[in-house]
Amino acid sequence: MPFLQYKCPTCGKRFEELVKSHLDKVPCPECKRETVRDYSGSMYSATGTTVKKCSGNCKTCSGCK
Numbered sequence: 001m002p003f004l005q006y007k008c009p010t011c012g013k014r015f016e017e018l019v020k021s022h023l024d025k026v027p028c029p030e031c032k033r034e035t036v037r038d039y040s041g042s043m044y045s046a047t048g049t050t051v052k053k054c055s056g057n058c059k060t061c062s063g064c065k
Contacts, residue, residue, distance in 0.1 A: 007038035
């Protein structure tokens, strides 16, 4: 179960949440609206090395280089 970062597009609150799956819908703890994943911070490849120019959004990525 990963800790993932979320951001509320309504009130702007950023927070981390422990989820069972990255597909789980997570409500904002402040306004209770639906949140979106917040891709910020350092990203690492499967080998544990830092990836340059990585957005963290694997859906739009062509792979870790």
